[in-house]
Every structure is written in structure tokens, then in C-alpha cells.
Amino acid sequence: MPIIRKSPEKILEQIHIEEHESKRGKLKIFFGYAAGVGKTYAMLEAAHEAKKQGIDVVAGYIEPHARPATAALVNGLEVISPLVINHKDITLNEFNLDAAIKRNPQLILVDELAHTNADGCRHIKRYQDIEELLKAGIDVYTTINVQHIESLNDIVASITKIIVRERIPDRIFDEAEQVELVDIEPSDLVTRLSEGKIYQKEQADRALGNFFTVENLTALREIALRRMADRVNKISLKVKNENNKDYYTNEHILVCLSSSPSNSKIIRTAARMANAFKAQFTALFVQTSSFEKTSLENKKRLKENIHLAEQLGAKIEMVVGEDIPFQIAEFARLAGVSKLVIGRSIARNGFMRLMRKSFTDKLIEQLPNLDIHVIPDNKALFYKNFWKKSVNEREICNTSDIITILVILIITSMIGMLFYSMNLGEANIMTVYILGVLIAALKTSKRLYSVVLSVLNVLAFDFLFIEPRYTFTAYDPVYIITFSVMFVSAFVTGGLTNKIKKQAIQSAKLAYRTKILLETNQLLQQAGSDAAIATVTSHQLLKLLNKTIVYYSADKKGLLPPVVYNVKNDVHTEQLINSNERAVAQWVYKNNKRAGVKTGTLNNAKCQYLAIRSKDNVYGVVGIAIDNEDLDVFENNLVLSILGECALALEKEIYSKKRQEIYLQAKNEQLRSNLLRSISHDLRTPLTSISGNADFLLSNSAKIDDVKRQELYNNIYDDSMWLINLVENILFITRIENKTMKINLQTELLDDIINEALKHLYRRGKNHHIVFEETKDIMMVKVDARLLVQVFINIIDNAIKYTPKDSTITISAKIKSDKIEVSIADNGQGISDEAKDKLFEMFYTANSTVADSRRGIGIGLSLCKSIIMAHGGEIKVRDNKPQGTVFIFTLPKEEINFNE
Template identity: 65%
Template sequence: MMDARESPDNILRKIQQEEKKARQGKLKIFFGYAAGVGKTYAMLEAAHEELAKGTDVVAGYIEPHARPETVALVRGLEVLSPLTVPYKEMQLKEFDIDGAIRRKPQLILVDELAHTNAQGCRHEKRYQDIQELLRAGINVYTTINVQHIESLNDIVASITKVIVRERIPDYVFDDADQVELVDIEPADLVKRLTDGKIYAQAQVGRALQHFFIADNLTALREIALRRMADRVNKISLRTKNEKKDDYYTKEHILVCLSSSPSNPKIIRTAARMADAFDARFTALFVRTSGFDATSKENRDRLEQNMHLAELLGAKIETVVGENVPFQIAEFARMSGVSQLVVGRSNTKSGLFHLMQKSFTDQLLVYLPKIDVHVIPDSNTPVLRLNFMHRSRQRRESFHLKDTGITLLIFAITTAISLAFDSWELTDIAIIPLYLIGVLIDALKTTDRFHSILLAILNILTFDFLFIEPRHTLSAYDPSYGITFVILFVAAVIAGELANKVKIQAVQAAQLAYRMRLLLETSQMMQKATSDTDVEKIMADQLVKLLNRDIVYYHVDHVQNIGRLMAPIVYEASGHFKEKEALTSPNEQAVALWVYKNRKRAGASTETLGDAKCLYLPVRSGDDVYGVVGMAAQQHHVESNEVNLALSILTEGSLALEKELYNKKRQEMYLQARNEQLRSNLLRSISHDLRTPLTSISGNADFLLNNSDKLSDQQKRSMYAGIYDDSMWLINLVENILSVTRIENGTIQIHKQNELLDDIVYEALKHVNQRRRNHNIRFEAPAEILIVVGDARLLAQVLINLIDNAVKYTPEGSEILIKARKKADKIEVTVADTGAGIPNDEKKRIFEMFYTAERSVADSRRGMGIGLSLCQSIIRAHGGTIYVKDNVPHGTLFVFTLPAKEI
């Protein structure tokens, strides 16, 4: 049986997680079920133990207790000075997070994890301060009671009859590195209370009558013990699941969001279920057409409920539609939801309950295979209150324009009906005409009121003008009464249906616009060629999608790591009235905090909420590529807007990550190429320079020691050898320096009009004296040829080509240089009559450090940079260079240069 081995991806993921944990501080929570159980005392005792081990310990904030034992334990610890915050003519003492980060001890004590900070502090909640400390690599000890855990809040409130306002999300408790339960018997706790060790004597009596009741304490203790057991079980499950690469839970809990006051209880219940089943947790909001007219109170409550769901670990989703139960059911089916949590619906009463099934009944019909959990609540508002509110909305939406449209349609349909009557058409032709008028009115007006008004006017007019006796509101035939009722009901139903079609068309158009914008963003991101393009696409698409001013902060990962660049404002309103306010030093400080902490902050959040923008990091994993600010001073940023923005930012972060990786890959390629160039250069220098230097030094030494024994002819020969070797070295060094400048991009090309003949003759002067053994000839062209280029570099090209021909051809060979004008180019040819170059070598002849495997005329082989340098110079001048065979034998090097008309 083969051993089951972990996959490399899983191992890599674990290594990355361990590295991330190693960079972060460790959190230890001292957990109790009520005040006075000894959490702070236990925390201080543990701190003294760490201090005795040599750990750098600082008391960041200890809640001022009038308890002698606790106060005594604070002595001996370094105490951080509190932050003084003015509030309503008072001076409040708060934890100084900036002072703690500056001090940066190994361990800091911060009491009361669930505390709500005073207005003006960076974070709204103390647990957010502690999270920032952990990200800074500081270990934290803190305390909390069971009633402060968010998902347990309603259970504790039902027991103690006290609603705790200061709460923390469950993940803060569950993700702690260590939780120590501080337990005491309820009877002992009551005794401590009566002895005055918890509260002052004046508060003891009231506490014993309300919170510190034996039944309450026992129940709270049980809840605390169960919560600790749940945490241990989660850790055990997490450990088991980490060993299974294919682990996947099929449970998916869906909770419905609304602005109902009872919705938080439903969310907490669903969160506890998701926690117990270790399931995916999603919160869904169905946006109907009436949402835009919802009161500010309901909007704020909905935002609070969405925020609560996010704190409890839910993923927020929004769908659009009129039939709420159907939209929920469709989402549940498409998303693989296994359990649905809703509140009990008692919003229909009387006639409405008989006419239509309840909300819950409709869900059960739509979702026969999904478990639906109905949470009872007696505080759910009844429907008639909603009708009163909707009627008020209708009165507010009464517009003169809609009234004019209604009256115009009424006049037109009446005029046509009179024409039908004059043509002696029956009532059957007139009644549909009035129904068509109601349909048109429903499509053209903004509310249902005008459709109903037109239906009433049509019935009265039909009775007055076309029913006998005419010009009265009575009828001889009593059956017309039923006709009028049917006409009115048909008109109302037709108008209602037309109104729904219109609303659904608007919603579909909005949804299609958003989907098109997101698809367009993805396509544009794929075509972007730089960081700047990606950032501009993100900002422009956000402006289109949200119709808000956008501020973008670029992060330069190449040159300015750890710094935000200057903000760029993309306006939606067409003017920059708010530009200075959106880019003030305070706003830039918020953006910098978002970049460093990789979390959202600013308006609509609990961190630096006084900012004028909501700031979101453009991030992928732990890497932040930029910060986006969405202006929120005009109106509140809703959760669905944030979700849409995150969709665009996710696309942008992936594109920026790709661009960054491309840059790094290019840098690595250049580094590898430079390293290869360096190694080849060193290898070539060590080998190829040794021969001429040895020759020069040997000849010079022989001349110094044996000059009187040599004839003039011998001396001249040795002098010529020294000169040839020196010129070869000079030419080689010149090539090396030119290649280095080209590789570094520091070479400067001074282009000007040059006579080609002068460049050729200048090159021939610098060709080493070995040319005397070759027949080097320049066939000057009949016409004057002027090239555009750098004469010094072009001469170097000719020198290299001639030296190459001299090197690889035997003595006495002919080297011919020719030039001619071809269209708008000048073509220069260097031809030799040597052995030629094999076809397989022609493809690599211009590569750096490539030398042909041919016999060399002398003992020196080139370094393989001369021809590569020629190619670089010619290309820099906008020309081309290539090699071909010289018929009947030999080699032709041909290069072209831009020509200048005389």
C-alpha cells in the first residue's frame, strides 16, 4: 500500500501560513462568564511570569478597578500613558495605540477587548486596536466576558434581560492563539460581590437584584463552558481538515437580510448554525423597486444588519427583483444552499392573508428540497404600517408632469371614443380603447396612483357620454354596474402589470449595465500594457459604476516600496470643487493606514470614520498595489456599492500583479543576461587577452635584454609585432567599452550628415598593420553618398568587419569595400575571398561571444563581440546587417544606412 503524501501545494500553503503567523503577534484572551471572576488578575499574574522570564512587558491599558489585589499586581510593570480624548467637557482616558506601536514591546496588556473607544480615536472598537498591534508583531494579553461575543448576544439578553452594546465578532475570539477560561463558582462570585471586591457597596444591592442572580450566573457559566468546548472542537476539526486536501463541506447556510428590527436575531442564529456545521455562510439582500423610496431609518438599519452579517463571517450578496421569495429561491438553488434561515412572517392579516400565501409558505413551495428554518419573533411589524408608509411615498411622488400625461391620455382616448360613437360603433370598441389608455398611462407615469385615477375617469366618462341616458351618471340597464366594476378591476390589473413590467425593465437595464461594465473592465484589463493603464481603467470604471469621485494612490513596488505616491482624483461631477478636501493631509494619512494594514478604512467603517472617503486596498493576498478612495461626503456608501467596487478592484489587483511579475521576470532575465555577459567577458578576457599580452611582454623583454644582438630587420619585425598586438588590444577594448555602454543604455549616438567616403577612409586608417598582407580596396562610388549617423560608431563597424575578414582569410586575399544607393538607403558591402561561412553558422554569427569554428590566420581568436557590436550599432541607426556567400567563394557582409538627399 502506497503512503499518502501531502501535495506540494498544500505544503507550500502551510509554509506561507507559518511565515505569516511568525510575523504577527500572538493573542491570548482571558475569558470569563461575568465581571469579577478574576480575568484581569489572572492576566496580570501571567504578565509577571513573563516578566520574570525576561520578556519585555508593558501594561498598555488596565481598566481602573477599585480592587486592592488587582492594583497591587500593576506595580512592577511599565505602564503606558493613556490617550486623553475630550468629550462633552470631559477628559476620557483611552488606550494609546500609536504610543504602543512606537514603544513596541514584546508583550502588551490591553484590558476589556470589547470596549468601544471614544469618538476621535482611530478605531471605533478596541479589538481593532489589538488587531493592529498583532499586525505590528506585538503579542497581546486581553480580557472579555461571554456576553460580549456577537453571536451569543441575543441568548445572553434573553437570560439576563440586559442588551450588551459592546460586542466583538466571533472570529476575533475563535482566531485567538490561546484562550484561558477564568472560572469561579457562582456562589463564590456572589460572596466576592457582597464583600465589596467587585463593585462599590452602593452598587452591590442593585447588582444582586438584577444581573448577579444565581440562575443568571449559572446559565452564563454554562454558555461560557459550551463556547470554550466549541472552540476546542473547531481547532480539532481544523487540524483534521488540514490533512485532507480534498476536504469540502457541503453545508451552505443562507440568511435573508432586511431592515427589520428583528433581523439581527435571525443573523446571529444563522451564524451559530454555520459555526456549528462548519458551513459556508451567505447573507442575501433582495433589492426591490421600492427600496429607493425607503426611509433613511430603514436604510441605516439595513446597513447595520449587513455590517453585522459581515462581522459574523457572512459573504454579502445582492439580487434585484420584485418577487422576493422567488429571488431568494433562485439564488439558493444556483448557489447550492443547503439550509435557509428566515424570520417568521406575520406581515399579512385579514383579507391579504386569505388572498395570498405568506412569505414563508411561498418559500416552502419554491424550495421543497431545502431546509427552511423559521425564527419566531413577536416584534415584526405588520403590513398595514408598510401600506401607510407606501401611501405617504405615493403622495410625495405626486408630480404635475404625471398628472399632465394622465389628462392628455384621457383627452385623446375620449376624443377617439367620441369619433367611434359618431361612426355608430358599439361599446365593445370603446371599452378596449380605455383599457389601452390605462396601459399607456402606467408605462409613462412614475406611480400607480395616476393609473387608478385614469381608470376612474374613464368609467365616469364612459357612463356620462355613451350609456343611456346620456349626459347623466345613471344607466337604464342595471348590468352596466357589473360592467363598470369589471372595467375598473381590469384597468387596475392592467396598470399594475404594466407598472411591474416597467420596473423590471429598469432593473434589468441597471443589471445589464453593471454586468456590461464589469465585462468591459475585464476585457480592458487584459489589453492594458502598464500599471498606469490598469489604474486608470479601474478608476474610470468605478466612476462610471458608482457615479462618485474616485481618489487613487499608486504604490511603486520598484522604487518606492512602503510609500504611497501622490493622489490622483478622477471626478464624476465634471468639476474639482472637492479636490482639496479629498486629498488633504488627513485623507492621505487614512490612505497610508489602509496601505500599511491592508484593510478598508474611512467613511462608513469603524476605523477613521470621519474621513471624507471610503478607502479600499487594491490587494492580492498580502500584497497591496494601490489604494482607492470613494467619495462619501455626498451620500452614504452602501454595501452593494462596496461589493461592486471590490469586483473591479479584484480584476485590477490581478492585472497589477501580472504587470509586477512581468517586470520582475524582465529584471531577472536582464540580471541573468548580464551575469552571463560578465562571466563570458571574464572568461574571454582571461583566455583571449593572455596571448597578445604575453607576446607584447615577451618581445619587449627580449628587446631590452638582447637589443645589441639583433639586426635592424629583426628589431623592426618585433616592433611591428608589438604594434599589431597593441592595436588589436586597443580595438578589443574599444569594442568591450562600446558593448558595455549599449548594454547599460548609456551610449550616446550623435547623428548628423556624414560623407560615406570619409567614414571608410577613417576606418582604413585604424585597421591594424596586418592589412599590409592583404589587398584591401575601396571602390569609391561615382556619386556622392551622404549618410545620417554617428561617424565614430560607423567607422567602428567597418573596422570590425575588415578585421574579421583579415582574421579569417589567408595572406594575400582580397578585401573589397563597395557602396551604392538603393532607394532611400545606402548599402555598404565588405567582401572577402576566404573560405566562407557555413550556413548553420550564419544564423549565429551576430550573437554575443559566438566565434566561428574556423581556422584563424594568426594565433589570436576574437572574443565574439565585434560582429554583435556591429549589429547593435547598425540597428541603432535604423539599418540592417546580414551575411551571405561571395560567389565564387568567400563572404559578403552587407549593411544598410539611411541616406540623405544632397
């Protein structure tokens, strides 16, 4: 059997996940099927056991049950004082999250996971408090009943006839480190309730008559056991598939989102199917042109349904179009959907079914090969909502539209009178009226006006052109058919035109938003810094939303001061960057979650804050100043897409900087390696010569005559000077590479610098003719004399080494505009064109034979170039005529004012 080995990428990813999980706290849930089974009691017993093992345990919040045995177990545990909140003249005790984080125990007990916090708490739900505790690295014990799990809410409601309002997302339950089922027989639980061990007598009697029946409790117990089994199955599948990149099977389940009150039931059903099939889960909303006219209640309900789908693990998608079945079918085909879950609207009578196909029938026609699961939708308000919408539309009368249709009616009637006088026939006159309806459909805001104009056109045609004229009667009964055809033609034409207009509006809106997203991608690719990326992102969000944007960049220490990108009509900028708003932004940066207005966390803020993130890395925070209306679905998706593009651009910038650092480190390492290799090779000859000559002098001092002794001294001196010059070059080049060399600019006489360099080269150049052509001009330069002396030494020494004895080396200088040009020429063998191109590269040495065996390690000329360029000059090499080489470099000229 072949051994499957993980790729390095997989191993690194696994290490990253393990490091992340090691810093995060562990969650243990004590799970039951009803109140009174003993969850809190079991949790407190486990806490005492943990305390005996030396774990720092704290009771964060224990629900004050009137159960003496449970209350007694709290004794012996440190208890965090509750957060006292006054709400509508009622004093409420809530879990004190800030105090718990400040105390920072190893383990904390927080009862009632699904509890809804009172106004004034940081989060709306207690499970959000617990998530923050886990993020802080604190282990948590908590309790919950089966009816509080989101995906099971409908099933529980169908059994108990009670809708539970406090619910948690399924992921909280599934991602817990441990879930312990606290179980008791339903009959025993009923007995406990009857004995008053769970509730007071009056409350217990009421519960026994409603919720706490043996049938209900048995059903809830069965659901709880199945949910535990599902969790175990998910864990085992996850272990089996840990080597696979994608956890999903080939199944892809799509659920349709709407503002229907029963849509939540459909979403939960689809979520259970996705869990059962281990499938990818997507929720789709089709936005039509009428969506903007939808009531606030329906918009709110739609937002709740979208939030529910997100909680249940669905990826939210949105498309725009008027034909909803077609849009759903196209998305299903493109996304590879295998199962579609929809709701069933109220059944229509036989006449309506003949007149118009149902929504489900249209979908089946569009997707004949797809499994479509239709969920009974008894709460659908199709006709009620449609009628309400129609009434609302009729209530809003637009004076401008009324004037428009009246003007069109008058103009078409006048044209008809003209055609009548010209005997052009009734058919042409009817065409003019139909054209008027088409124009009205384009110019008015609602279809109602084109329908009204169709009726008025029939009446005007009858009144003006049908005998007897100027009455609403007709001699020939055939005109009834004519009137009907005219009305239907005008009605259909107006309807189609109105539909095309709506589609054009939706297409323009979609194109505009898509253009912003594409434009954002292009602009971010061109941005060359973090500041530029921040500016592009904020301006694009400003263009999309027309709302003030607050951008927080981040570094290794945390968030930096914010930058506000203001809209013209927003004058309350200071309210968006005060200490409270910054605290919310800091919380988002730390916890990598959305917070602020219109969210479940810190919703008293002025802005809604979103993290600029890529996986678990947060690169900044963006605040959007939201007034009354929250972002719609499409805007929210675009904002997340823009922030995702921003995060990728910032990540790319960080990686680019890291690559540059790595490149510089590699370059420095290569420099050190080449330097050490060259030094070890090239220092051997002079050091061997020095040690050999010194040893000869020590051993044969009495036998050596003065001439020979002087020759040995000279050789030792020459070799020592060569070593000193080499070490100076190495020190200079190291400082330049490390950017630690400081240039001390002083005004100097160029002749003095040249003469100083020649002093150092006196002995080395005794076999050559070194000529300095002095001029009458006083040439002053502003340079670092020490460095410039080294330039002259390196270039002249290079000429000495690469030219035969008795060669001439000529140094000259002349003024050229605001610069001084220095030339160092020799009449040696010259340098090849190939060598000229590489001459100033580090560690390059020419291959020509030279008189001096100590040729150097190829850093002298490279150092010269660096020094000259640091002074703002240039250096180059060319052939000397008729023979040899000329090095030319420029230096900045310094003007002297002799009147001072």
C-alpha cells in the same frame, strides 16, 4: 500507509503564512461569564509573571474598578497616560493608541475588549485598537465577558432580558492566540457582589435584583464553557485540515438579509449554524425596485445587518429582481446552498392565507429539496411597514402624473365617443379604456395612478355610454358585472404593466453596472503600465459612482502623491488631499483595512478609503468622496470587484516586470556562459602559439638565424594583435549588454576612420589585396570614431579570415540622401543564404574552411550591428557579383557649413 507529501506551492504558502504571523503580535484573552469573576486580576497577575521573565510589559488601559486588590496589582507596571477627551462637557479617559505604538513594548495590557471609544478616537471600537497593536507586532492581554460575543448576543438577551450594545466579532475571539477562562462558582460570585467587592452597595443591590441571579449566572457560565469548547474544537479541526485547500465541508448556509429589526437575530442564528457545521456562510440581499423609496431608517438598519453578517464571517451577495422568493431560490440552486435560514413573518388570518401564499410557502415550493430553517420573527413589522409605505406614497402627489391620467381619460373618452357614433359596440370602447390604463401604468411613477384611472374609466363609461346616458345609473343590472369586469381587467393590466416597467428599470440598472465591470476588465487587460491601470480604475469608479475619486499609487517606499479624478460639480478638491486625508490613506495602506467617512475608523475624513489589495499585498489606496449617503450594497460590491480587478492588473504588471528582469538575468548568464566557453576554447590556440614561439626563442636564441627569428617575432605579434582585438570586442559587447557604453559623437572625416582601421590591419592583410576606393566627395560623419574603427576592423578581419590568400577586399563609400553608405566587398567563396540570416547573431560562426585557423568566437559581427544601430544606421550582407560577399552599412551624414 502512504506518506502524504505537501506540494511546493503548499510549502511556500505555509512559509508565507508563518512569516506573516511571526511579524504579528499575539493576543491573549482573559474570558469570563460575568463581571467580577476576576478577569482583570488574572490579567495583571499574568503581566507581573511576564515581567519577571524579562518581558517589556506596559499597562495600556486598565478599567478603574473600585476594587483595591485589583488596583494594587497595577503598581509596579509602567502605565501609559490615557487619552483625555471632552465629550458633552464630560471628561473621558480613553486608551491612547498612538502613545502605545510609539512606546512599542513587547506586551501591553488593554482592559475591556468590547468597549466603545468616545468620539475623537481613531477607531469606534477598542477591538480595532487592539488589531492595530497586533499589526504593529505588539502582544496584547485583554479581557471580555461572554455576553459581548456577537453570535451569542440573542441567547444572552433571552436569558438576562438585557440587550448588550458593546459586542465584538466572533473572529476576534476565535483567532486569539490564547483564551484563558477565568471561572468562579455563581454562588461565590453572588456572595462577592453582596459583600461589595464588585460594585458599590446601591449598584450591587440593583444588580442582584436583575442580572446577577444564580439562574442567570449559571446559564451564562454554561454558555461560556460551551463557547470555549467550540473554540478548542475549531482549533483541532483546523490542524486536521491544514493540508486541505478548502476548510469548509460540503455544507453551505444561506441567510437572507433585510431591514427588519429582527433580521440580526436570524443572522446570528445562521452564523452559529455555520460554525457548528463548519460550513460556508453566505448572506443574500434581494434588491427590488421599491428599495430606493425605503425610509432612511430602514436603509440604516439594512446596512447594520450587512455589517453584522460580515463580522460573523458571511460573504455578502446581492441580486436584483421583483420576485424575492424566486431570486433566492435561483441563487440557492446556482451557489449550491444546502441550508437556508429565514425569518417567520407575523401569522396571517385564514382568509389571508387562502388569498395569498406566505413567503415561506413560496420558498418551499421553489426549493422542495432544500433544508429551510424558519426562525420566529416576533418583531416583524410587515403590515405596519407596508401601511406606512403606502401612506408615504399617497402623501407624495405628482402633479405631472395627475395631469397625465386626466389627459389619457379625456383622449380615451373622445375615442369612445367616436366608436359609439360608429356603432362599434361597447366591448371596443371598454378595450380603449383598458388600453388607456396600460399607457398610464407606463407613463406614471406609481401604481396608485393606474388604479385611480381604472375607477375613473368605469365612471366615464357608465356616464357617457350606458343608458340612461350622462348619469351614473344603469337600467340593466347586468352592467354591474360589466363594470366589475372592466375595473378588474384595467386593474390587473395596469398592475402587470407597472411590474414589467419596474423589472425593466432594474434590468437596465443591472446591465449598466455589469457593463462597467466587464468594461473595466477589458480596459485593465489593455493597460500597459501602472499609470494606465490607475487611470482606468479611477475613471470606471467615477462613471459608476459619480463621485470624486482620489487615487494613491504605491511603490516600495510607500504611497505616492495622490491623483484626483474630479466630478464637474466638486470644487473642494484641496480638502481631499490635505495632510489629514493623506494620513488616513497612509493608515489604510499600512493596515490593509477600510477607513474614513461612514466607517468605524477615522470617520472624520472627507473620503472613504479602500485598499487596492490582493490577499495581504496592498498596491495602492482609493479614496471616494462620500457626502451624506453611503454606498449601497450593490455599489459597494462593484467597487470591491473593480478594485480587485485593479489589484490583479497591478500584480500582473509586477510579475511581468519580474519575468522581464529574470529573462534579462538569464540572458546575461547565458551570455557569460557562452563567452567563457568560447574564450576558453578559442584563446588556447594563439596563447599556445605565443608561449611556444617565445619558449623556442629563449631556448634556441643562438642557433636561430635572423630570418627564422623574424618569422617567430611576426607570429608572436600577429597572435598578440588577434588577442588584443578579441579582448576589445569582448569589452565592447559587455558594455553594450550592461548598457554602460557611452557613445561620444564627434564630427569626423570618414576617410580618416578607414585609414586608421587599415593601419591596425596592415600586418594581418599583407597576404590580401585591400583596396580603398577614395572619392572626390568630402564625406563627414557624426560618430564615435573609436567604435567605428572597431567596426571596420571586425568586418575586414572577417573577410581576411574567410577568404583565401591573394583575395581582394574592396572598401568604398557613397552619399545617399542624408546618409553615407559604406561597402566592404570580397571575392571569396561567399556565404550561404542560411548563414546570412544568422550572421549577426551572438556566438555564430560559419562552418566553411578558412585559411586562418583562428576563426574567433562569433561576437565581432554582432558587435558591429550593435554599434551601427546605436548610431542610427543599418547593416546587411548580400552576395558580391560574380563571387564573394558584400557587407553594407549606413551612417548619418554630417553637413559642414564652410561660411562659418
